[in-house]
Amino acid sequence: MGSVQIVTTILAAAITAVAVWLAVRAVMKMTAVIRLGQPAPERFADKGARTKKMLVETVGHTRMLKWSVVGAAHWTVMVGFVVLSLLVLEAYFEVVTPTGGLPIIGSWTVFGLVTEWIGILGLAGILVLMAIRLRNRPGRAENRSRFTGSTMWQGYFVEWIVLLVLIFGFVIRGFKVATDHFEYPVWATPLSHAVGAVLPSWENGASIAALIKIAISMTWLIVISLNVTMGVAWHRFLAFPNIFFKRDPEKSAGSGLGPLRPMTSEGKPLDFEEADPEKDQFGVAQVEQFSWKGLLDFSTCTECGRCQSQCPAWNTGKPLSPKLLVLSLRDHAYAKAPYLLAGGGKDLTGEEKATQAQLAHMDVLALAEADRPLIGTAEEGGVIDPDVLWSCTTCGACVEQCPVDIEHVDHIVDMRRYQVLIESSFPSEAGVMLRNLENKGNPWGAPQNTREDWTKGLGFEVPRVGEVDDFEYLFWVGCAGAFEDRAKKTTRAVATLLNEAGVKFAILGEGETCSGDPARRIGNEFVFQMLAQQNVETLNEAFEGREKSKRKIVATCPHCFNTLGNEYGQLGGEFEVVHHTQLLAHLVSAGKLTPVQPVDGGVTYHDPCYLGRHNRVFAAPREVLGDSIQGELTEMPRNSERSFCCGAGGARMWMEEKIGKRINVDRVEEAMSTGAKTIAVGCPFCSTMLNDGVNGKGAGEDVEVVDVASVLLRSVKPDAPAGEKETAPAAG
Numbered sequence: 199m200g201s202v203q204i205v206t207t208i209l210a211a212a213i214t215a216v217a218v219w220l221a222v223r224a225v226m227k228m229t230a231v232i233r234l235g236q237p238a239p240e241r242f243a244d245k246g247a248r249t250k251k252m253l254v255e256t257v258g259h260t261r262m263l264k265w266s267v268v269g270a271a272h273w274t275v276m277v278g279f280v281v282l283s284l285l286v287l288e289a290y291f292e293v294v295t296p297t298g299g300l301p302i303i304g305s306w307t308v309f310g311l312v313t314e315w316i317g318i319l320g321l322a323g324i325l326v327l328m329a330i331r332l333r334n335r336p337g338r339a340e341n342r343s344r345f346t347g348s349t350m351w352q353g354y355f356v357e358w359i360v361l362l363v364l365i366f367g368f369v370i371r372g373f374k375v376a377t378d379h380f381e382y383p384v385w386a387t388p389l390s391h392a393v394g395a396v397l398p399s400w401e402n403g404a405s406i407a408a409l410i411k412i413a414i415s416m417t418w419l420i421v422i423s424l425n426v427t428m429g430v431a432w433h434r435f436l437a438f439p440n441i442f443f444k445r446d447p448e449k450s451a452g453s454g455l456g457p458l459r460p461m462t463s464e465g466k467p468l469d470f471e472e473a474d475p476e477k478d479q480f481g482v483a484q485v486e487q488f489s490w491k492g493l494l495d496f497s498t499c500t501e502c503g504r505c506q507s508q509c510p511a512w513n514t515g516k517p518l519s520p521k522l523l524v525l526s527l528r529d530h531a532y533a534k535a536p537y538l539l540a541g542g543g544k545d546l547t548g549e550e551k552a553t554q555a556q557l558a559h560m561d562v563l564a565l566a567e568a569d570r571p572l573i574g575t576a577e578e579g580g581v582i583d584p585d586v587l588w589s590c591t592t593c594g595a596c597v598e599q600c601p602v603d604i605e606h607v608d609h610i611v612d613m614r615r616y617q618v619l620i621e622s623s624f625p626s627e628a629g630v631m632l633r634n635l636e637n638k639g640n641p642w643g644a645p646q647n648t649r650e651d652w653t654k655g656l657g658f659e660v661p662r663v664g665e666v667d668d669f670e671y672l673f674w675v676g677c678a679g680a681f682e683d684r685a686k687k688t689t690r691a692v693a694t695l696l697n698e699a700g701v702k703f704a705i706l707g708e709g710e711t712c713s714g715d716p717a718r719r720i721g722n723e724f725v726f727q728m729l730a731q732q733n734v735e736t737l738n739e740a741f742e743g744r745e746k747s748k749r750k751i752v753a754t755c756p757h758c759f760n761t762l763g764n765e766y767g768q769l770g771g772e773f774e775v776v777h778h779t780q781l782l783a784h785l786v787s788a789g790k791l792t793p794v795q796p797v798d799g800g801v802t803y804h805d806p807c808y809l810g811r812h813n814r815v816f817a818a819p820r821e822v823l824g825d826s827i828q829g830e831l832t833e834m835p836r837n838s839e840r841s842f843c844c845g846a847g848g849a850r851m852w853m854e855e856k857i858g859k860r861i862n863v864d865r866v867e868e869a870m871s872t873g874a875k876t877i878a879v880g881c882p883f884c885s886t887m888l889n890d891g892v893n894g895k896g897a898g899e900d901v902e903v904v905d906v907a908s909v910l911l912r913s914v915k916p917d918a919p920a921g922e923k924e925t926a927p928a929a930g
């Protein structure tokens with residue numbers, strides 16, 4: 199070992215020792231913070247499915263590849279990071295001797311070939327990612343950049359480190375080529391040979407370059423260890439567990455969307471008959487009341503801003519960005535952690551757990567952070583502003599886009615639950631809706647005995663459950679379908695089509711009550727449970743003696759469809775629920791309904807969030823519309839998984855939209871830009887919102903917003919007085 203190698207070896211060992219020590223400390227700190235969260239035992243089930251999903255999503259980059267160029271570039275960098283870590287390891291042999299290499303595989307040509315090409319691809323990939331970050335850097339059009347609010351220096355830092363590490367990998371090899379110590383042939387390692395051709399024949403070059411490579415790598419490790427909230431770097435490690443522990447590993451589509459989870463206290467579902475707010479946790483009022491998976495979510499965020507770029511609230515000038523919400527919660531959790539880890543914290547009655555002696559020794563910054571309310575205005579020092587919390591439509595676009603499966607919607611609803619149930623703090627206009635749900639069983643407060651009014655004048659009898667036993671489908675009408683004038687037309691169209699196709703169906707009539715969706719999304723789990731339990735009981739009675747596959751329900755409202763099909767199972771209601779567009783598509787393909795007259799003028803289709811993104815029903819409505827117009831749909835630029843919300847979900851239907859541009863107007867402008875005369879929908883709330891948007895633009899005479907079922911009915915029975923025509927009496 200020459201004198202140069204003695205120096206390079208000592209320096210490499212020293213910087214590595216410091217970096218490893220800091221990294222161990224950082225990992226212990228992060229683990230301690232994540233462990234502050236509440237238990238989530240369900241996350242440990244299905245380990246086989248979880249492992250498979252984690253491997254598919256990481257190795258296959260299935261979620262990232264939706265953003266194809268970025269996804270491909272990121273894949274090369276990820277593979278480069280994993281495989282080329284071997285070259286960082288090799289650098290430790292090269293600082294000792296310039297001709298050194300990894301034992302056993304180091305002299306293997308295949309190793310040289312694979313690492314060479316992964317290095318070349320990695321270089322191309324990181325240059326693409328750097329260009330994309332620079333091109334999309336926050337500029338004057340603030341809301342347009344997905345990086346607005348991201349910690350930009352961290353992204354640039356990580357990218358430069360990757361670039362330099364890759365470059366120095368080739369410089370080391372180049373010096374070995376130049377000094378004739380390189381064993382791999384030119385065909386396997388062309389770039390290394392090209393670099394070698396321009397470097398001097400300097401014997402110590404490889405050792406010096408290896409030291410620089412190690413120093414760069416360890417600088418990265420030191421910087422990220424000193425910045426445990428640097429998700430853009432830490433996600434390289436945290437993405438694996440975060441995907442492993444995602445909510446539903448069996449779900450094929452992959453996103454972290456799914457039924458809202460029941461309220462839990464210490465990991466156990468809350469029983470409202472016995473729950474006591476002084477002993478049980480009601481929603482989330484403190485950051486440590488999220489589950490540990492929530493804290494892992496916050497730690498994993500890469501600040502990529504994909505969620506923000508798709509969020510309807512952010513895109514229409516509201517203060518909510520799902521990315522910034524996650525970052526605020528992350529930064530708050532880590533800033534408050536020293537106080538919590540030193541024994542601080544409030545119990546459920548609001549009493550401080552720490553003794554005066556403990557408090558006296560606590561970090562003052564952590565104490566100040568602990569004083570901040572989780573939900574509060576800037577003046578109150580709040581972590582999340584109420585306008586942020588209440589701007590969410592629960593559309594799921596953020597969860598759908600997140601490459602590391604962060605579950606924003608669950609966190610938002612958990613915070614809403616505390617605000618509604620304990621603080622009674624929510625937009626006051628929604629109070630009427632909640633009172634109507636409690637007192638009348640529907641958000642409009644319509645009398646229950648008018649639930650069947652939509653059946654009047656149909657020209658055929660609509661049977662009630664109990665009057666007939668041999669029905670195949672229970673037609674779940676929903677509150678909008680029973681009381682809201684436009685939605686009643688859809689209800690009548692569906693009933694007419696089912697009757698035409700000879701489907702045996704029955705309704706609950708006055709036995710039906712609200713599914714509870716708006717109560718659950720606004721955070722009133724108590725009212726949701728009350729309504730849902732009543733419905734589950736009614737439905738179980740209606741289907742008594744039938745196995746699950748024969749407990750079939752068809753619903754026109756995607757919110758009911760989602761709640762009945764995905765969430766009633768939590769209360770003992772297991773049903774096979776289909777959306778009316780699915781059943782209609784089936785009836786058309788089975789030849790039971792025959793579209794005869796093409797509907798002209800051009801049709802575009804707006805995907806309802808709770809039908810499309812939340813339940814992945816994209817094809818059926820398009821099939822029905824394709825058959826009805828006997829041609830191609832005109833798609834909007836944002837469609838299917840990336841469809842833009844109408845603004846009504848998450849109980850926003852019953853709240854005023856006071857900030858920014860109206861979401862429905864944004865969507866209607868997009869729909870109208872297609873030139874289509876018909877905007878087809880599959881949801882009564884979308885129908886209301888888009889109709890309002892069209893009318894607001896003064897285009898009501900030229901553009902019609904209408905349900906898929908009504909479009910089909912016009913094609914199937916062009917001459918008949920349409921079943922959905924405005925003959926039904928208006929809601930009371």
Ligand code: SF4
Nearest residue numbers: 509590591593594596
């Ligand atoms: S659910 Fe929709 S509205 Fe809510 S934060 Fe996510 S993208 Fe934004």
Ligand code: SF4
Nearest residue numbers: 499500502503505600
């Ligand atoms: S998409 Fe996911 S990782 Fe990216 S900024 Fe949003 S929450 Fe963070």
